[in-house]
Amino acid sequence: MLVERMGTDVRIRRSGAFEAEVQPPGSKSLTNRHLLCAALADGRSTLRGASLSQDGLAMMTGLRQLGVAVEVQPDRQTIIVSGCRGHFPADEAELSAGDAGTAGRFITALACLGYGRFRVDGSPRMRERPLGPLVTALHELGAQIGYDLVTGCLPVTIVARGLAGGQVTLTDPPSSQFVSALLMVAPYAVRDVLIRVQQPLPSRPYVYMTMAVMRSLGVEVLESQGQRFVVPATQRYAAGEIAIEPDASGASYFWAAAAVTGGRARVRGLSLESQQGDVHVVELLERMGCQVQAGPDFIEVQGPPSGQLRGIAEDLNAMPDMVQTLAIVALFATGPTRIDNVANLRIKETDRLAALATQLTRLGAQVDVREDGLTILPPRQITPAAIETYNDHRMAMSFAVAGLATDGIVIRDADCVAKSFPDFFDILGTLRGGSE
Secondary structure (H helix, E strand, O other): OOEEEEOOEEEEOOOOOEEEEEOOOEOHHHHHHHHHHHHHOEOEEEEEOOOOOHHHHHHHHHHHHOOOEEEEOOOOOEEEEEOOOOOOOOOEEEEEOOOOHHHHHHHHHHHOOOEEEEEEEOOOOOOOOOOHHHHHHHHHOOOEEEEOOOOOOOOEEEEEEOOOOEEEEEOOOOOOHHHHHHHHHHHHOOOOEEEEEOOOOOOHHHHHHHHHHHHHOOOOOEEEOOOEEEEOOOOOOEOOEEEOOEOHHHHHHHHHHHHHHOOEEEEEOOOOOOOOHHHHHHHHHHHOOOEEEEEOOEEEEEOOOOOOOEOOEEEOOOOHHHHHHHHHHHOOOEOOEEEEOOHHHHHOOOOHHHHHHHHHHHOOOEEEEEOOEEEEEOOOOOOOEEEOOOOOHHHHHHHHHHHOOOOOEEEOOHHHHHHOOOOHHHHHHHOEEOOO
């Protein structure tokens, strides 16, 4: 067994050449976008292969509090949403996003389409994460929103009377979720909505994912170079049967495991044509020395023999959730790995750049941290350590990969993976390694 449970911690056992063929649960990013659009649609939508992660559950809870009927089927992978045609039954609600950034931002925008008084709050960490640019943009579209405690952060109170529409400008948004939230509610505004973004967007592929979801449900967005978006009014989402892709971010840990152990990992249900930009992490692994094979419904990574991974330099602004994955692979490479243009990692579940630097250093690496990135010089030999996760699911899953290639890695508070991949350690525990 590769995983030994010790209360809330887990010990990872060295796997040898890791071998896996897996299909991760549905993408939480796609699930939450489809949930929002299905809630606004006319009719019942069926989401198959959906994510029941904490983020997905937070989104479903928010929709139910707005009066939308959301039913999880017994198979635990299918969600039925009865759309409200853009008119929420509730006229008052206390909405909680928990730790979910997507839910907090999406529900704030969604509540503005209602009629009544709604309060949106979140966990202590969510109260620290920025919301101001989204609130300002919603104000400009006609919403009435007030900050309850600290300007620019949750909690907020919305006195909703629908959205008038119009033009908004986001000067330097710290998250692409602000644009995605505005785009998805825009079809239900009275007038056309024009969104201008003055600086390059972080995590831009997530905005293209949002537009692809909207397009698949019958709503068009006119876009120019990722900095100008127009959503014509009077469009409406169509209800229907929706298949959710497996989560590409979750898949990355299995590909990384193959890379660092000289093994093989095939992920089913994904292709390089995926709506999820994170599938392209396999191209970075290929540059580091792996072999990649892909078909219409799988992506496979074969790691090189020990000592043949090599460090790279990469701007990961488009794939910030892959920084932790790449940083762990860098531990086992020859030469330094440099990661740039990911300053927004400092406002995630934790300050991920600081957390990575601290934990990588405990394993023996030399880490140079910058405001928007880091450089990792791998150690001659990994130092065994218990890894602090900071209640961050990606810290837990990425550092588990290191444990497959070296002895003595323990992941503290491992249950934090429930945020995006509740069964991660259960699945990892069913897999077997090859010979040393």
